[in-house]
Amino acid sequence: MLIKTVDLWKTYTVGTETIHAVQGVSVEIEKGEYVAIMGPSGSGKSTLMNLIGCLDSPTRGEYHLNGRRVSAMSDDELAYIRNKEIGFVFQTFNLLPRASALHNVELPLIYNGTSSGERIRKAKEALKTVDLEDRMTHRPNELSGGQRQRVALARALVNNPALILADEPTGNLDTATGAEIMELFGRLHREGNTIIIVTHERDIAIYADRIFYLRDGKVEKEEDVRHIKNSGN
Amino acid sequence: MHFLQGVMIALHSIRANKLRSFLTLLGVAIGVLTVVAVVAVIDGMNRYVAELFSSMGSSTFIVDKFGVITSQDEFFKALKRKDLTVDDLRALRKSCDLCDLIGGGTPPLDLPVKYRNDYISNCIVKGITSNYVEITDLDLDYGRSFSPEDDERNRALAVVGPDVAENLFPGLDPIGRDIKIGGYYFRIIGVGERRGSFIGINQDNWAVIPLSAYGKYFGAKETITIFARAKRPNLLQQAQDQVRLVLRARRHLKYNDPDDFSIMTSESYLSLYRNLTSMAFLVMIIISSVALVVAGIVIMNIMLVAVTERTREIGIRKAVGAKRRDILWQFLVESATITLCGGLIGIILGQLIAHSVSSLTSLPATMKLWSVVLAILVTSSAGVIFGIYPALKAARLDPIEALRYE
Structure with missing residues (x-):
């Protein structure tokens, strides 16, 4: 079991109001799975993604990632887990604007003490996986949206994480480019990576094998969509 | 990281x-x-x-009527002290065997310096003994300085600063020419080296005449400053004591009266x-x-x-x-x-x-x-x-x- 959450809660206080963004979510995701988390805005999917991505700690409940109980970890321990186990892909790409594609991909390796030669080798390899080895020296503003997202994917892959976590990865892309990126996710999944995609679009969600529908902070239903993909082919 | x-x-x-x-x-x-x-x-x-101060030499000391004055009260008290005179200088020369050099000079005097119709303003004039140059760093560019004989015979000679030479004798050799200082003629025998200015004060506009000539022409109205050099640096203290003793005797001070003159070394000036x-x-x-x-x-x-x-x-x-x-x-x-x-x-x-x-x-x-x-x-x-x-x-x-x- 790669991911196991038990009765996960996240509660915020905004002013005098208490918001239960995630209310008792229990999910289990195996290594090598391709999962989508779907829901309308305000359904708590971003909060759930932050919890799964170890960017945030739950108010209550337990979260085990790759055999580690991460729900009670400190900030710095979470940073270590993010570095080692998780590769993020964001809707807005979140690349360092003044750094080259290569340096952006190198970034996670800087924070785990990889030597400079090894960093460059691994970063080049990751860029090759996303077919961008000829754009290494370009800065994000010299790249198209699709290329930027592929740089972000290379950055997510570079450390060989247990999990790739993508938050609306096609949200800022046109349909054709979005489809390209989703093809890339598909390929990475076939190569053995575990992928979780958070989205509000069913068209995107069905690229996955399994969809969790989220509403009001709870998992409303769970759907196996492998047959749709297969019939689509 | x-x-x-x-x-x-x-x-x-x-x-x-x-x-x-x-x-x-x-x-x-x-x-x-x-x-x-x-x-x-x-x-x-x-x-x-x-x-x-170190150019003054570590074994040289200065005897002065005023010494270091830090308040108005002290100044008025010091003003009442007896002047140091050429007689004091002579007495010291006679009785201080621990010093190999005793000389003196007047304070800067306000005397007009003229050559024909040209005159120099703000020129510093001093009367000095011939050995003054050995103690202070008065270096000559050309010509000569006073000899002991010039001093003894009250000769009307002058050594001038480079500014004086250039302003009164542009392009001419000033040696042997007579300039008027305070209304009397003095013959130029030497010109000092250029020293430039220090914090805005010109150091090249000066003239010196023998102390004896100064006494002869202008009368010994001013107190003089006496320079003395101990024979060896380690005799500095004893030499000072000897000078003190001679001066106290000449001024008839009682044993518990304070000195009515001051003795300064380069070290004491520096501190x-x-x-x-x-x-x-x-x-x-x-x-x-x-x-x-x-x-x-x-x-x-x-x-x-x-x-x-x-x-x-x-x-x-x-x-x-x-x-x-x-x-x-x-x-x-x-x-x-x-x-x-x-x-x-x-x-x-x-x-x-x-x-x-x-x-x-x-x-x-x-x-x-x-x-x-x-x-x-x-x-x-x-x-x-x-x-x-x-x-x-x-x-x-x-x-x-x-x-x-x-």
């Missing part, structure tokens, strides 16, 4: 924000420059004065100078350090802007695994690097200023190693101290908030 990586990231962001880094650098550089230049000039001043100036110099350094504090505030301000501006970057770095201390380190190294670079630039500029000061004036303003080390220490620690708050702020950012920041 490795130390060098922190430096690399910092250098990278300094390059990426050229204007901002430059302005910060400038602030720091000016701060450091001020301190370094002030210290260099003060040190130059101190060395100049020390050199001035007096240090006492008078050290506090003023300290205050000057402290005031110039205010510029450094201002530079520190500039650093803090700029780093706070940098943290706000790079909130997103901090979020990204945290998302991919940067720990708090990685972020803290990155921003600390950045502010320390900027301040250190600024400090180095300031030191170089400070050195340039010190050099131009010493080439424009006769001040030997020089860079002191300790002021350089201090400036580097102060600026880099200012970089760290004023960088801590912004860096902590960056390190404590919540990655989710930071990633969402627009």
